[in-house]
Amino acid sequence: MIDVLVIGGGNAALCAALMAREAGASVMLLESAPREWRGGNSMHVRNLRCMHDAPQDVLVDAYPEEEFWQDLLKVTGGQTDEALARLVIRHSAGCRDWMRRHGVRFQPSLAGTLHLSRTNAFFMGGGKALVNAYYRSAEALGVQVRYRSPVASLELDGPRFRAAVLESGERIQARSCVLACGGFESNREWLREAWGRNERGEWPADNFLIRGTRFNQGTLLRFMQGAGADIIGDPSQSHCVAIDARAPLYDGGIVTRVDCVSLGVVLNREGQRFYDEGEDFWPKRYAIWGRLVAQQPGQVGFCIIDSKAVGRFMPPVFPGVKTDSLDALARALGLPEAAVLRTMADYNAACRGTDFDHTVLDGCHTEGLAPAKSHWARTIDKPPFYGYALRPGVTFTYLGLKTDASAAVHFGGQPSDNLFAAGEIMAGNVLGKGYTAGVGMSIGTAFGRIAGARAAGAALGKTTHADLA
Incomplete structure (x- = not known):
């Protein structure tokens, strides 16, 4: 019988498998995708948000625990478990050496990724390289990896895990199990x-x-809901980003994100602005814009900039619609011309301030305009003009399994002694709503490693003291 069964194939699952194997357990990892699509959402990631009290290799200055916590508290509006959030934050300070031992490499922040050189460590080669490094290390250590192995259900004895049943009908027993198989964002x-x-x-x-x-x-x-596991989170909340409306239905990844929102204005299909584009730094606000667009008619928005914004943001994979006038841009985007021109004239007339600086919360703002633009408000009047049609792009959902600091799944308020959860399937414990760049990887890495160590301990009948630094 296998000691530890890990269900999932992304960052959290791989961290769990590696930790369990390092602790001496035999490990099998079940990935539902074929090998070429392995890694779940992790193959699209770029970085890890990291607490640090002084400059560290690729990270500049300092990003102390309290600042990280306040950033998380602000974006979640208080919908977070502080104890678990602080566990993630503290773990993020010391996990990179372990990651390096398994082949992950880091690099300084990319040009155009505003404000992240202090807070986020970027992966050399991105998420695909991270996933490949972890798989190479897992296979070298003797982790059994099975692709195209979707699990349909679990056999449980109360809160205890007994076996997993694959869609094929195959039954796989194990002494303990880690669920790291993501949310439900692909289930329409x-x-x-x-x-x-x-x-x-x-x-x-x-x-x-x-x-x-x-x-x-x-x-x-869904199975765990029906089996009586404790559930946390709002099913409508997710990491949801405004992405280019031309993006593919699946796997568009980070290159489909449109990052010029804070440099321009966003209109709905009626030609009206609907939210403050300059509320805060983009890494702290980009993940609210998918939900904002989802609440607009037709679930579509349109970001408009002029030539002054070009070169100040990471360019998306699709070029914007380009015209020499705002009325021509409105027509090209299929928007009501008169409404767009009126909105843009009102916005331009309301802009105040001459100290534009996109690297700080500057004093360029609007007056007498609703909604206001709090920072980086510059007139949009220098052709050529560019427009990007936007759709909500869901990354992962926040409804998940209730866990504690040991990553144990809870049933009726009591933790299971051999069933654990990590990654997006339990991220709602920390993310009730909102997002800040890189924190999903922080959660997955912390709880993946904790779950793997605990699952090994449960399987081997001993308390593990794996190094979680």
Whole structure:
């Protein structure tokens, strides 16, 4: 019998498998995707948010625990478990040496990734390189990896794990189990159920694009709901980003994100602005814009900039629609010309301040305009003009399994002694809503390593003291 069964194939699952194997357990990892699509959403990531009290290799200055916590508290609006959040934050300070031992390499922040050189460590080669490094290390250590192995259900004895049953009907027993198989963002029917119809009679979820893997159907999350596991989170909350409307339905990844929002204005299909584009630094606000667009008519938005913004943001994979006048841009985007010109004239007339500086919360703002633009408000009047049609791009959902600091899954308030969870399937314990760049990887790395060590201990009948620094 296998000691530890890990269900999932992304960062959290791999961290769990590596930790369990290092602790002396035999480990099998089940990845639902074929080998060429392995890694779940992790193959699209770029960086890890890291606490540090002084400059560290690729990180500059300092990013202390309290600042990290306040950033997380702000974006979640307090919908977070502080004890678990601080556990993640503290873990992020020391995990990189362990990651390096398994082949992960880091590099300084990329040009155009505003404000992240202090807070986030970037992976050399991105998420695909990280995933490949972990798989190479896992296989070298003797972890059994099986692809195209989706799990349909679990056999449980109360809160105790007994076996996993694959969609093929195969039954796999193990002494303990780690669930690291993601959320339900690729399950369109569940997204429809979560979002329902809006006041316009639309099904918003029908217009969502999925930034990551098509394999996160939420099968085991739904099973665990029915099995009596404690659930946390709002099914409509997710990491949801405004991405280019031309992006593919699945796996568009980070290059489909449109990062010029704070440098311009965003209109709905009626030609109206609907939110403060300059509320805060982009890494702290980019993940609210998918939900904002989802709440607009037709679940579509349009970001408009002029030539002054070019070169100040990471260019997306698709070029913007380019014209020499705002009225021509409105027509090219299919927007009501008169409404767009009126909105843009009102915005330009309201801009105040001459100290534009996109690297700080500058004094360029609007006056007498609703909604206001709090920072980086410059007139949009220098051709050529550029427009990007936007759709909601869901990365991962926040509904998940309730866990504690040991990563144990809870049933009726009591932790299981051999069933653990890590990554997106439990991220809602820390992320009730909102997001800040790189924190998903912080959660997955911390809880993946904890879950792997605890699962090994449960399987081997001993308390593990694996180094989680």
